[in-house]
Amino acid sequence: MPQSRFELALSLLSSSDWRAFEKFASEFLAVEFPSLRTTASPGGDGGRDAELYSPLEDSTVVVQISVQQDWDAKIRQTVKRLGETLPGVTELIYATNQTIGADADELKRKLRTDAKISLDIRDRHWFVERANSPAQRAVAAETLAKQFVDPLIMSTGVQGSPVSLKDEEARIALLQLALDVEDTSSERNLTKSCFESLVVAALRGTSSDDMRTRDEVHRAIAAFVPAGVPGQLEALIDGALARLAKKNGPIKHHRSSDHFHLSHAESTLLKEQTARFLIEEQLLGDELAARAVRAAGKEQGEIDGDELGVVLRGILETVILQRAEDFAAAVTTGESVHVDAQALLNEASRAGSSLGVSPESAVVAIQDVLAAPSPSTTSHLRRLADSYTLFAFLRQTPDVQKVVLTVFSGGKIWLDTSAVLPLIAETLLDSPDHRQYTQLLRAASDAGLELFVTPGVIEEVERHLNLCAAFCHVPRDEWSGRVPFIYSAYIYSGRASGTFLSWLEGIRGRARPEDDVREYLHDLFSISEESLEELADSADPALRAAVKELWMEQHDQRRQSMDPWQMDPGTVARLVAHDVENTIGVLEMRKSESASPMGYRSWWLTMDRTALRIKSYLRDRMGSGAPTSSPALSPDFLSQYLQLGPMRASLERGDSVALPVILDVSHLENVPRALIDFSDEFRSNHAGVEERVLRRMVRDQMDEQRTRLGPVAAGGWNAMEKSITDRIKSTPAASE
Secondary structure (H helix, E strand, O other), X not given: OOHHHHHHHHHHOOHHHHHHHHHHHHHHXXXXXXXXXXXXXXXXXXXXXXXXXXXXXXXXXEEEEEOOOOHHHHHHHXXXXXXXXXXXXXXXXXXXXXXXXXXXXXXXXXXXXXXXXEEEEEOHHHHHHOOOOOHHHHHHHHHHHHHHOHHHHHOOOHHHOOOOOOOHHHHHHHHHHHHHHOOOOOOOOHHHHHHHHHHHHHXXXXXXXXXXXXXXXXXXXXXXXXXXXXXXHHHXXXXXXXXXXXXXXXXXXXXXXXXXXXXXXXXXXXXXXXXXXXXXXXXXXXXXXXXXXXXXXXXXXXXXXXXXXXXXXXXXXXXXXXXXXXXXHHHHHOOXXXXXXXXXXXXXXXXXXXXXXXXXXXXXXXXXXXXXXXXXXXXXXXXXXXXXXXXXXXXXXXXXXXXXXXXXXXXXXXEOHHHXXXXXXXXXXXXXXXXXXXXXXXXXXXXXXXXXEOHHHHHHHHHHHHHHHHHHHOOHHHOOOOOOHHHHHHHHXXXXXXXXHHHHHOOOOOOOHHHHHHHHHHHHHOEEEOOOHHHHHXXXXXHHHHHHXXXXXXXHHHHHOOOOOOOOHHHHHHHHHHHHHHHHHHHHHHHHOOOOHHHOOEEEEOOOHHHHOHHHHHHHHHHHHOOOOOOEEOHHHHHXXXXXXXXXXXXXXXXXXXXXXXXXXXOOOOOOHHHHXXXXXXXXXXXXXXXXXXXXXXXXXXXXXXHHHOOOOOOHXXXXXXXXXXXXXHOXXXXX
């Protein structure tokens, strides 16, 4: 039998399902113990687990069957009881639906030493690996899957679809898009593939005994897809029905009555796909819950991890859905928006007491997973983001392909300083797989996009590095401004503060620092320098005045929160001039380009909130004379463009999967100096440890200290919003 359904069945068993698991396990284990007889009853341990029994062929071996989550405590209780009732036992076989694996190694050693009992664990993976042979086991596994999984899947799969949508038909459609999007060829027409998914969703649960008419299929899809131009929706649905109903296709068409149903093979495949999707959802929830428990500083047993995982997953998917809708809207409005910690916090606060942890801990957990997801959740997150985006497009217009083709398929991108500094910080990450910004821009370059910075950005990057060097020379108690981001990233990577200046020499020297930075960005990231100053100077004076006024206001506000010597009036004037050049220069470049908002070839990649909202700002100041689109593009939107846009065919599949789902666009400074001081102290106390090991120890200890400080005490929301820094300090040390 397909393994996913069986694996899901085991994961769905709760404490009240002890009898079903006992029956299944006894049939499964009877292959080894033909005389196996169970003696469990609702009495036992709170009505949850099977009682002990002894196979006739070997009285020194006993089996415990349990669905208890706290398997460690259950095994210890069992061994203690065996010492009283069956002291001659030498082997305990522990059968459970939980996943244990190597986590029980220490317990096994202890039982061998103290109790003289050998522990043989048959956990979820053990059962799944042996489900297909011999036939007796396959039958037992299939029976369990039919009992616990098929009702869940065949009830239209609503429980398995993302939780952010309330309409049942919409949730089913979104689930089907999620199941299909990973297998959609980059060369296929998105409109056709989307409507094929919608048709399969409309026929979900059908068979030769329960068919749907053509009109029923049309009504189901029309419930959440706009009609578009007259007859367009009907034609798209009928086209998908015709393609899918071809010989040996996934659906069957009874032409005499014009009825449709899924083929048996397709129904079987859907069960397996949905089961795998549900397992991935559970893994995502488990990962979110584990990180939230760690962030809250609580023990795993204090919180219902399953419930917490479901709530956290719902928060994340709600934000992903909103991001997808914003992305779809941006194609027609031309204004890129951003997703950051505040959006997550808003959703976490709405969850209230159902979380079991503070909203802040919930946000930290979600950010950690987004920044460095485990291999098991990386592709699932990408699939969720893509399916939500396709669904958002469908709710605006049925012709997804036409919309996607308006997205730029080449062109030039100018990077703001806020988009360049994370690239430098990511060079401190040991694993290239966790360099999300770097992977994003590499994929953009591979897709044919050219990357540039203005001379002003080169200057700002060099000045930031110079500020980091100044921080090294000024006593900590005399530094009143923010800790520079690159310096804090260096410390969070576990490196010694005393080696920072020598590392900095690898980026820029003292004689010609700006030339060094220019060469560094070109050699490592294929970023070239190109000025926009001449274009900006020739723009409409009214536009220049409005843009300059806007940036002057924003930088004055930022200056008030910083030490004056870091942001003197001269510095403010330079920063304003650089932002004006990028803003107006890109807008001027567009005058000879497509009029479609997302069809432009020139963009300004930035994480600055003001830049991303500049279209609305200018509309308020200039009225009808304001630009009709925004020059600014956020990194997470660029990621989605690359994933679904016309250049997706030129992306290797590995790059496509690696592209991040959401990249936080928050300011990346103001980390707590207390943690930097802690790093220095910890290193001093462990001076004799090998450097590679010490770096790992520093990262782990800083992670623990940050949790103790709490997200607010450790520097407020700006501190929590540093996805790069968090990734650096949480990435396991690589071998050196």
